[in-house]
Amino acid sequence: MKAHLFTDADNTLWDTDTVFATAQLEMLREVEKLTGRTAPEDEDQGLAFLRTIDQRIATEHPDHLRYPPALLAQGLALVLEGERVEGAVARVTAPNLAPTNAFEPAQSRFLDAIRRLPPLRKGVREGLLAVTRARIPVMIVTEERAERCRKFATEHQLDGLIDEIISVRKTHEAYANLKRKAGPGRCFMVGDQMDRDIVAAVAAGFSTFYFPGGFAPYWASELDSSETTRIDRFDAIVPEILAAARIRHSN
Structure with missing residues (x-):
């Protein structure tokens, strides 16, 4: 029996959230200078302040x-100048x-x-090595x-451990198409986002592994995780x- 491994990249293979958090805080400090206003002094609170706005914009855009x-x-x-988050988001996402x-x-700096x-x-390098050695x-x-x-x-230096990189909007239809193209065998998906990586893949018949990272959008917090394996x-x-794949794993 064959097996096929599909995996997300950002915040699954590599910790993109650490890079984004640093870049976002740098942006916040820059906007503070431009406006002459300050967000919460503590960096964690500052990041939470920023990400509240970030996620609201993402929801509407x-x-x-x-x-x-x-x-x-x-x-x-x-928002730093006193506008409510809802109003600020409505303004920056308006089509006009x-x-x-x-x-x-x-x-540009961001x-x-x-x-x-x-x-x-x-465990990324170790995991990919083991799967690749098994010719999966x-x-x-x-x-x-x-x-x-x-x-x-x-x-x-992961090139030799990856067969293909597929850039696609992650929907149920996209996963169903990937599964169809993979052919016979069990398809696995690994990811850090419940909505894009897990729920959509499960609906298309994938077995999934949920590998949570440092960032989880608020809209995914209530999604059902009972049909995935958390790692x-x-x-x-x-x-x-x-x-x-009916291959016995040996160390």
């Missing part, structure tokens, strides 16, 4: 979490939003900052650009996948 970072800078400025250059430098190489998460194909499924994902995989390191997937 058609590009979801991939909306232009300048909108976050503008939303932060509005007037373009402004005031936050372009903050956006985009530069998130290009930093994020560290691998626990490994596909990365990401909503990010495939080029960016390939760059990080290369810098972490605390990536290589915890290995025994079940090798068993599904």
Whole structure:
């Protein structure tokens, strides 16, 4: 019996949240200087303050979490200047939003900052090595650009452990299509986001592993996790996948 491993990349293979948190706090400090107003002094509280606005914008914007970072800078400025979060989000996500250059430098610096190489998460190299040695194909499924994902995989020397990188909006239909293309055998999906990585994959007939990271959007907090296996390191997937492929795992 064959097995096929699909895995998310950001916050699953590598800890993108650490890089984003640093970049977001840098943006917040920059917007504070622009407005002359300050967010909560504690960095954790500052990050929570920022991410409340970030997630609200993502909820309303058609590009979801991939909306232009300048909108976050503008939303932060509005809230720091006294506008309620709901009103600020409505303004920056309005289809007739007037373009402004005031936050372009903050956006450019943010985009530069998130290009930093994020560290691998626990057990990633070990897990991918074990699965690859068993000749089980490994596909990365990401909503990010495939080029960016390939760059990080290369810098972490994971190239030889990845068969394909697929950039696609993660929906039930997308997973069903991936499963159909994989052919016979059991399909596994590993990810850190309940809605995009787990629920949609389960609906398409995947077996899933939920590998929570440092960031979980508020809208996914109430989703049912009873049909997935929660893991605390990536290589915890290995025994079940090798068993599904009828390969005995040996150290």
